[in-house]
Structure formats: C-alpha cells, structure tokens
Amino acid sequence: MRPVSGPTRVARCLIATGICSALLLPSPVHAAQDVAAEQGPVEDRALPPAPLREFPSFHGRLSLRYQWRDSDREQSDQDLFQYLSLDFGRAGRDAVTGALLARGVWDLDGDGLGTFGRSLTSLEDARGSSYDVRLQTAWLGFHELIPATELRVGRQPLFDTPILLHLDGLLASVAAGERVELIAYGGRPYHYWSAGHGGEAAGGVAAEVLPWRGARARVDWMHLRDATLFGDRRDSLAGARFDQATADGRLRGSAAATWLDGETRDLDLGGFWTEADGSWTVDLQLHALMSRQSANTLEFDSFTAILLDELPYREGRMSVARRFADLVGDALVVNAGAYGRVLRDPAAASEFNREYQRYWAGTTFEGFPVADTSLALTADWWDSGTDSILTSAAEFEWRATSATRFSVGSGWSLYRYDFFSRFERTGVRDHYLRLHTELSAALRLRAEVSYEEDDLETWTTAALQLEISF
C-alpha cells in the first residue's frame, strides 16, 4: 500500500510474463515421464528388485498470486505475490546440492495513505517500499568433498537445533563412524517475517549419536548475540534430547531439556503411539518452563518487550485420533485434543501470563455424503477464565476430476477478551470458495473468493494463483 513508480511496474510485468511463458514449455523431466508412461506398463519388480529409478536432479516452482481485497470502509488493496523455489541434487548421490526460496510482494495500488486506521495493511507495508523481496532460503551443500564431511553454505534453516534457527552462514557436519555425527555452524541469524537488523551473530556445535536401533541422542550448545535492537544481548543455550522408537516405529518417546545461560529453561517429555492399522493414534506431551524468562536475544526471547516476562509454568498436551474404515462413506477420521497450562505460582497469573485450557476436535468424512467428496468439521476452544476464544469451521470438498477440486468452507470465531472492558465480544465469520485444478503436469491453478465479517467490518478477498512446476 505504497506508491509505485510506473516504469518499474511495467518492467516487472514484462519480466514476470516472460518467465511464465518460458516455463510453460514442457520440461524435460515431465516430458521424459510422459514418454515412459506411453511406453506401457512398469516392469514387474518382484525378483529381483528393479534398479532404482533416478530421481530428477532439478526441481522448481514459480507461483504468481494476484490478490484483491476490499473493505466496507472504502479501502481496497491489490497485491501480486511471487514465490520461487528451486532445488537441485540429491544428498547421497550428488556432490553438490542446493535450494532457493524467495518471496516477492508487490503492492500494485500503493496509495500512500499511510497505515493509521487501515485494516488492509501488511507486514510489507512497514518496510517503506511498494515491492518487497525476501530471499528466505539460498544454500549450497557440498557432500564428501572432504571425506565424511558435509558442508552447507548460505541462508539455511536449522531444524534440529533446540530452537529453530535460520542462519546466514556455514554448517559443517562430520560423520565419526556410522553412528556419530559432529556438527558445527556459525553465521548471522535471519528472520522470515522481519526485515532484520545488524549486529546479530550465532554459532554452535552439536553431537548426534545413534546408540542403538530406534534411538537418537543429541546434545547442543549455541550462542547468539544481538547488538542493536535492544542493546547488547548475549545468550548461550545448551540442549539435550533423546528419542527412542520401537522396532516397528509405532511407539515413540522423547525427552529433552534446555539450559539458558546456565539456568534450566525447559523440560519436555513426549510419547506417541499408533496402532498397527493406523486406526488409533495417541500423543502425549508434557512441557515445563522452569525459569522466568526475561529479555534475551531474539531467538530465545518470548516477546518479553511486548508481553513482559514469561513466568514458569507446566503444560500437558494430549491428542487422540481414530480412523474408522467404512463406517461412514469411505472413512471417518476423528481427532481431539486437550491442553492445560498451570503456572508454578498460580497467584502470579496476570494478563500476560495465564493459566488456560485448550480443547480442540475435528472430524473428516471421506467419501461422504457421496463418492469423491469429503466433509471436515473442526472446533477449537481456548479458555482462561475471563478470556476465551472459540472457533469452528466446516469445509466440503468435491473432487470433480482427478485434477480438479472444488471446496467451500465457512468458519466462525468468537473472541471474548479484555480490550477496553472485560466483556468485549467480537464474532468473526468467514466463508470461502476455492478451486484447485491441474491444467497440465506442470501447471496448477488455484482460485479463491472469500468473504469475512466481524462486528465492525467486512472484507472481500479474491485471489488467483498460477503455479508452474519444472
């Protein structure tokens, strides 16, 4: 929602159109698959197994999403989102692999009206440009260039660290035998949903061990620094985690703990079980925040600048799912769960540190009421005594063809919360209609129209997204 310079807009349109046109040409990968399909049945693979098929070395997706939004407050907004993902190579087969993920947001009708009192603003509007491009992932992986060593350079997510860390830097892992892996990394943290700022640094080491079948143990130490946003903050986090699964993988357990600057931060215990036929699934988790969390580096900080200190608590979570085959339609899936959080010191409960319960449930009818349709119902209730949020949703989908799906859904939310008074209530209703169709092996189209209303305002959104795979 910012002014846009004319020539730049035209240039971007031409570039986007050119890329789309080029990518609409049949890709070699899909062309080869089509030829293979025409050549007849796949050979019998029984004795012995056929040689493994080569996995394509290069993948990519380019998505263009046009979105128009309108409010009954005489506000409207048009945006063009662009997403590009690329990956090439396969670890274990290729010496070099890589991945790239980028997101561009172009505010087509930036009107320069500012953001005060507007309901259609976005995070990108806070960045002072009508065109915002973020490179979310961009890394190259080098495998076995040095024996038993893997290197990954660039912007990359570290999912296995005690906290999710997006890093601009270097990750190196060395295999010490078949069951031990040593990992080290360092660089600058990167944030998906903020523009970033200088003065940050992160580094760490980890060791991962597979002591016996189904078991995995990992210890971590990581150090982060913020130097500009809130002053100079430096924190070190140590973590230990152990996972064990039974031989058939149907029962899994985990235990984890972290220590922040030498003080125990949190403890986790988890268990997961699924019945052999998948008809039952049960998940149980216990989590405890052991110490008061004050201002820390951003990756470790629990929004304390906004929500003030976070107080120690204990939390239990249980989820149950059951699948009934052939009970109603093709299948009926029911899942439900409950969370409960209690503060270590209940008397310290406050606006920003609450005890609450959360209950949720959902069910999906497959092949019901008629074949090639499905119906899903969900509900979610958060309750902390004075405040509560209740949401429910329903969605019906029709698979018109193997390549085309229509879905229509509706959701309702009731927020009862402390705003100006203790009794603020806001009801929100939203309805949508979606179309998803595969125009070809490489081309997908998504269209969506949605309508949302609350007690103060209504919005209408229409979006059209074209996704090209190559």
Next chain:
Amino acid sequence: MRHLIMLAAGTGALVAACSLVTPAVSFQAVPGRDAEFPHAIHLSVDVNLGCLDCHVDATAAAVATMPPFQLCMLCHANPGAERPGDGADELDELGGLDEFDQPAPGDEPDAQAEMDELDFLDDPGIFDEPTEAATDPVETPVAAADQEPAEEAAIPEVLAGFLGADGLPRWSAVTRARIELAFDHSVHARGGVDCSSCHTGLEESQAVGPGLAVPMTSCLSCHDSRAVADGGCLGCHAGVDESWQPPSHDGNWTLVHGAHSRMGASVAAQDCSLCHFEGGPTISCAECHLSVQPADHSLFFRNEGHGPMALFDRSRCQACHQEDTCLECHLSVMPRSHAPGFGEPRNQHCLGCHLGSGSRMRECSVCHLGGTPSHAAAGTPPPSVPAHATATSCMTCHATVKPPRHPFTGDGAYCRKCHR
C-alpha cells in the same frame, strides 16, 4: 493440579467414548483380512520351528516366499511325524522348490493390472495396512474349502484356508511385499537383521492380520528418514514421485493438517519432514506458509485477534515469528485500539489508562516506554479562578457545577494528574 486432573479426566472420557464406538466394519470383521495361522504354535518351544524352516528362501530371495504347501504337509499329513527340520533338505527329497512352483509376489498373473489397481494410492493407511487389491488373494477358510483344492483328499482341514483356487498357498495381504516396493528381503536377512525386528509380534500371533504388517516406520527405525528422503521416494517406491501425495492429503487436508502437526515433534520430524523439507522435492512447510497463512490468520486476526491469542500462548507465535516482527509492524501500524476517537478530540485512551485497572497502563507502556511527549502537554489546566488554587476536593463543586464529561472516581488529587 486441578486443571491437570480435569485434563486427564476429559481425555480419558474421550478415549473411552471413542472406544465404545465400534465400527460397523473393522479389520477383524472383513472376511479374508485375517488368516488364522498360529505362528505362536509353530514358533513355540513344543514345535520348535524356526522362521527359516518354513520360509526357506528368506535369506536367498529378494522377495521372501510362502512355504510350499508340501512342506506343510510334511507335518500336517502325518501329525505324528517329526518336524521337518532342515526344510531345504526336505525339499530336495521332494524334488526341489520347482516341484512346488507357485506364484511369488509380483509374479502372479497380470501383475501390471494389479499395480494399476493398487489402492494404496487411495488408502490412508498405505504404510500401515493392506490394500483392498492386496487383500483379494487371501481366501477365507470357508471360501477356500469350497474351491476344491488340487489335492483335496490329502489336505487337512486346518490347511485348507491357506490355499487358493489352484491349491497352492497364497500370500497374506499384510505380509506380502508390494510389487511397487524396491525391497530385497535377502539383503536384510543375510545382513543380520533378526526376523522379529521387523515382523514384530509373530511369536504370539494366532492369525495373520494387520497387526503383523511391517509399516514404513519400521524401515525408518533403521534407515535415517532424512537420508531416505534425500534419495528420493523413488529410491524405494516405484509409484511415488514428487507429484504423489499420501491419501491423507486428499480432501480437507489443508484444513485439518494442523491437528496432525500438533502431534508432537516426533511426528513432525519423522512423518512430515520425510517429504517436506527445504531443498527436498516437495513443497516445504515454510514455502507453503509463505503464501497460505494458517487458517486462523484471518483479516480480523491480523488486525486484532492475534493480540488476544498471544496472551494465551506466546510460544505458538514463536513457531514462525520473532519479536522484531511485532516491533517492525507496530512501529508503522498502530494497534487496532488506536482507532479514531482513541486520540483527539475524544481521547478515549485517557479513560482506558486512568480509569481501568493497572493493566491498562501496562499495556500502554509496551510501546510508550516512559510516557509519550504529548502527555506532558496534555493536561487541561484548571481555570484561573482563585478558588481552584486552594480547593482540595474538586468534586465539592463539580459534582453539580460543570460536572465532568467523563466517568470519574477519586478525589482532587486524582483530578490533578491531568488538570494540573
């Protein structure tokens, strides 16, 4: 503690309720799903058979075969005889395995037709349960008995249930390797993998049912899931390429997958990330959520609802956002409460702070650390009338003379916070 007890009680009630609902048709009730073969008896101390005594090809063949029918007959045709012992030797005496040539899995007629009809692509339990197509070859004892096996006169009734129309033993749907699976049984058997490591529960089983199926999770307990995925699904599955998605992803998956992701880190790590990781062949969580926000991130949520939600569980926000996200946006986009009327001329925010509880003022201090410059000049001075200089209680007069236009509690000292 009270809440935890309630939580446990509620969940227990939920589980009990689900247990009471017995599906009209279950695995146990589907004819042909369970073949009543007592592995427990055959592996017992009394009978003392080993796996390889019957499955003689398990260490040699890429796909383990069913025992030849005649091998069963070594005992069952003559119950008083000693156990077969070395099955291979017995087979040699009987003329070798070719004598009992039978269709091995995948060698059965029209394998491609079966491949085409494999319902595993439509079956949510692809990795856990048998497919309808795979179930078909299993005959019920009654059905098989009606089909007049080739050597009907010599077949004890107890074996009849395992024979197909051709009189040969048939594979169970749940233990037969799928023909689309690139799996070499002999490599595993010769590699020191104990039979019971994968075929769990055989020692106690009385029937070959879904409980004996070897799920993919069993493979992944040895094979690192990330390494498998890096090799591509095609490394093991002929029919699973980058465009394939599990049956569970059909239908309303977009709406309900959040519940699945709440099944703990172990599920997300082992199930979701098997296919969905950055640099992998399928769309990653991050890539999708860059364009499709979580279902509850409605426009209302973006404008207002995220605040109350963050008060419940701030860690939920932390899954994607750091604190600088809040600051970056709110430095430009004021909270929804700061609507017209919040400031001049109505100045509703004054009442929000000064007449509410202490929490009101704390909310302001989130952004307005140390107060705002406007506050220094915001006070409405008392009129320059001598009585105002000495009056100690404003409401002595203003309860009736020019009463305040805003709600009022307190005494003169309270008034003078603003009317200095």
